[in-house]
Amino acid sequence: MSNSFTRFTGTMAPLPIQNIDTDQIIPASYLKVTDRSGLASGLFSRWRYRDGDPEGQPIADFVLNRAEHGEARILLAGDNFGCGSSREHAPWALVGYGFRAVISTSFADIFRSNALKNGLLVVPVTEEISAALFDAVAADPATEVTIDLEAQTLSLPGGGETNFEVDPFARRCLLDGTDQFGYLLNQAAAIQTFEAANPSRLDTRSA
Amino acid sequence: MSRPQTLFEKIWRRHVVAPEGVAAEAEGLPATLYVDLHLVHEVTSPQAFTALAERGLPVRRPDLTLATMDHSTPTDPSIDTARLRVIDPEGSAQLDHLQANCERHGIPLYAMGDERRGIVHVIGPELGATQPGMTVVCGDSHTSTHGAVGALAFGIGTSEVGHVLATQCLLQHRPKTYEIRVDGRLQEGVVAKDIILAVIARLGIGGGTGHVFEYTGEAIRALDMEGRMTVCNMSIEGGARAGLIAPDEVTFSYLEGRAMAPAGDAWETALDDWRSLPTDEGASYDKTTTLDGSALEPMVTYGTNPGMAIPIAGAVPEDDAIEPEKRASFRKALDYMALEPGQQLQGKPIDVVFVGSCTNSRYSDLVAAANVLRGRKVADGLRVLIVPGSDAVKRQAERDGLAQVFVDAGAEWREAGCSMCLAMNGDQLAPGQYAVSTSNRNFEGRQGAGGRTFLASPLTAAASAITGRVTDVREVLS
Numbered sequence A: 001m002s003n004s005f006t007r008f009t010g011t012m013a014p015l016p017i018q019n020i021d022t023d024q025i026i027p028a029s030y031l032k033v034t035d036r037s038g039l040a041s042g043l044f045s046r047w048r049y050r051d052g053d054p055e056g057q058p059i060a061d062f063v064l065n066r067a068e069h070g071e072a073r074i075l076l077a078g079d080n081f082g083c084g085s086s087r088e089h090a091p092w093a094l095v096g097y098g099f100r101a102v103i104s105t106s107f108a109d110i111f112r113s114n115a116l117k118n119g120l121l122v123v124p125v126t127e128e129i130s131a132a133l134f135d136a137v138a139a140d141p142a143t144e145v146t147i148d149l150e151a152q153t154l155s156l157p158g159g160g161e162t163n164f165e166v167d168p169f170a171r172r173c174l175l176d177g178t179d180q181f182g183y184l185l186n187q188a189a190a191i192q193t194f195e196a197a198n199p200s201r202l203d204t205r206s207a
Numbered sequence B: 001m002s003r004p005q006t007l008f009e010k011i012w013r014r015h016v017v018a019p020e021g022v023a024a025e026a027e028g029l030p031a032t033l034y035v036d037l038h039l040v041h042e043v044t045s046p047q048a049f050t051a052l053a054e055r056g057l058p059v060r061r062p063d064l065t066l067a068t069m070d071h072s073t074p075t076d077p078s079i080d081t082a083r084l085r086v087i088d089p090e091g092s093a094q095l096d097h098l099q100a101n102c103e104r105h106g107i108p109l110y111a112m113g114d115e116r117r118g119i120v121h122v123i124g125p126e127l128g129a130t131q132p133g134m135t136v137v138c139g140d141s142h143t144s145t146h147g148a149v150g151a152l153a154f155g156i157g158t159s160e161v162g163h164v165l166a167t168q169c170l171l172q173h174r175p176k177t178y179e180i181r182v183d184g185r186l187q188e189g190v191v192a193k194d195i196i197l198a199v200i201a202r203l204g205i206g207g208g209t210g211h212v213f214e215y216t217g218e219a220i221r222a223l224d225m226e227g228r229m230t231v232c233n234m235s236i237e238g239g240a241r242a243g244l245i246a247p248d249e250v251t252f253s254y255l256e257g258r259a260m261a262p263a264g265d266a267w268e269t270a271l272d273d274w275r276s277l278p279t280d281e282g283a284s285y286d287k288t289t290t291l292d293g294s295a296l297e298p299m300v301t302y303g304t305n306p307g308m309a310i311p312i313a314g315a316v317p318e319d320d321a322i323e324p325e326k327r328a329s330f331r332k333a334l335d336y337m338a339l340e341p342g343q344q345l346q347g348k349p350i351d352v353v354f355v356g357s358c359t360n361s362r363y364s365d366l367v368a369a370a371n372v373l374r375g376r377k378v379a380d381g382l383r384v385l386i387v388p389g390s391d392a393v394k395r396q397a398e399r400d401g402l403a404q405v406f407v408d409a410g411a412e413w414r415e416a417g418c419s420m421c422l423a424m425n426g427d428q429l430a431p432g433q434y435a436v437s438t439s440n441r442n443f444e445g446r447q448g449a450g451g452r453t454f455l456a457s458p459l460t461a462a463a464s465a466i467t468g469r470v471t472d473v474r475e476v477l478s
Helices: A089-097 A109-116 A127-139 A168-176 A180-185 A188-197 B007-014 B046-055 B081-087 B089-105 B120-126 B141-149 B158-167 B192-203 B225-238 B249-255 B265-274 B324-337 B363-373 B391-399 B402-409 B458-467 B473-477
Strands: A007-015 A074-077 A101-104 A121-124 A144-148 A153-155 A161-163 B016-018 B031-034 B037-040 B065-068 B135-138 B152-155 B169-172 B176-183 B211-216 B242-244 B287-292 B299-301 B309-311 B352-355 B383-386 B434-437 B452-455
Touching (some): A007 A127, A074 A127, A089 A109, A101 A127, A109 A121, A109 A168, A109 B158, A180 B046, A180 B158, A180 B169, A188 B016, A188 B031, B007 B016, B007 B152, B007 B211, B007 B242, B037 B120, B037 B158, B046 B089, B065 B120, B120 B135, B120 B141, B120 B225, B120 B391, B141 B152, B141 B225, B141 B242, B141 B249, B152 B242, B158 B169, B176 B192, B192 B225, B192 B287, B192 B309, B211 B225, B225 B249, B225 B363, B249 B265, B363 B391, B383 B402, B391 B402, B434 B458, B458 B473
Parallel strands (some): A007 A074, A074 A101, B037 B065, B037 B135, B135 B152, B176 B211, B176 B287, B211 B242, B352 B434, B434 B452
Antiparallel strands (some): A007 A144, A144 A153, A153 A161, B016 B031, B299 B452
8 A cells, every 4th residue: 555645635524522542443362463454344343343343333423323424534533532551453454444644633643643643644733623614514424525635625514724843854755755764764974883882781692 | 062952852953854943934734753663563554564565665674673562462371372362353364464464565573482472571671672762653642651761752653653664753742841850769668659759649641742741850860761661650640741860870770781772893883872862051941840759658549540649558539639620520539439538548448459461560679579578378259460560580589589478378370461451351340359469550440440549659559469458568568
């Protein structure tokens, strides 16, 4: 999958709940995988299926099970999205399901960092804009917004747009379709110099 | 004289391989930060090792990397490796993956049966691997625990686990600092867990986002090392990347003589260095908040995040005490917990008591619980799990008679592991059950689908074990 992300237009799935933790995004029972696949069915599984079982009956009124939001590729969520566990399985599950971006008034630090490394854009907005977006989706589930990463703008349903903040380095990587690993590997010489100047006191093989 | 610095700044500056970009052409570039110790466990590492394999990269510093098995390991003493393959083939395969990856790269691994094995955040300090002034990372949010020794320690994602395995470095933007000052002396029955639950209740679970906490003040200084670990452990539950406590004589006497701590001349050199770490007089934090430790009471959570905590004698808040935009989430939490606004928690019948997790499974936690349970019986029909944080803690508790106290009281004495904290190893609540738990998260389903968690201290947990109800330990002790 290419991580390239420039401009994206789509509908939103509203989840007006604050402090959605990564245990809700993907429960621990899904963390026994040794690759990144197969997590989409576990996404929000405890809210999405009866008894949390993807083989079981979908819970009809959960947003991802409602026909009008079936095509949504942007998640509109309450404040402090992604708190709790550092599990990168959370963005893997969101991306695996098909989400391209999450809009919220704030994001937990580790989730934000993990999401941006997986091509999942996090879009922070003010409380006013968040409320306006929830209202717009409630009034018309087909409401579309456009996220422009190059311009760092989010189009608003009533017209106009708002700027949003994004980590400039992560933005560059997303726009170029490069990853942060390569950038770090290119610093081998500086790392070697640092190690020579700062010998470690520790040897984990010594116990 | 140079500008006064905080403990955080001193550690950060020592580890910068390449600074954050401030020049026009590099604006917004993160710093490259060197990692002194990388802790690894089975759940968040397999995909990182795969990333290295795909690029044909070695592990740069296996001598600064340490792996253990904790999350998926069973704590039921009757389940051995062979039996685990049958009852949990996926978890078992994940353990095999870790073993193979560690063998391939020469990383020391404490596998099932190894007497050094335990919860990653228990064994790090226990072995003296985590030391003042270090940077410590792990693919686990509770890495903040290691800040108790004065190390800058934080959780990372699996992509970053790969970065650190390959380069021993991380790309990081410098967080802000937040002083959490807890003055005064704690009352009888009030312990480290109550401090941190009160802090999170005050700040909210997103209150520390973008910050590193430094805990200061008389109540923090008076804690022993294990109490400090409990406090730092839950920094992430306040949204902070890390929590720090300045190293002092308590820290040094804890570390001296531990397996991986410096010894001989190296110990003296290290001490000189460590004494220079505490925040300088006159240094400033981006934010500060102060709590009166002497006014704190035993705390218990009522909701579905760790910030939803109240003094044990208190009541669940009424709707009108909650900001209007937060009311829907508040009601959702109460619906899940099957509680009402204004309800007292004290006296609420429970089904399970769990003493364990990287928050409260150390020797002193078990001593605290045993002191309450000694000579008493757990309530009829109540399930009580006592899960030591490491094999070393387990052996010490067995040697010193603590294990017998638990068994005599009617509790289950288990093998070391994460156990019911995250319910991916066979230990879990049944739907609808209530637990008083010494762990760190009361999220919906965290301890088992449909399970309902009241987070509390080991003292509160032990007192509740006797009565089968949420109980104020001060009533049991008096």
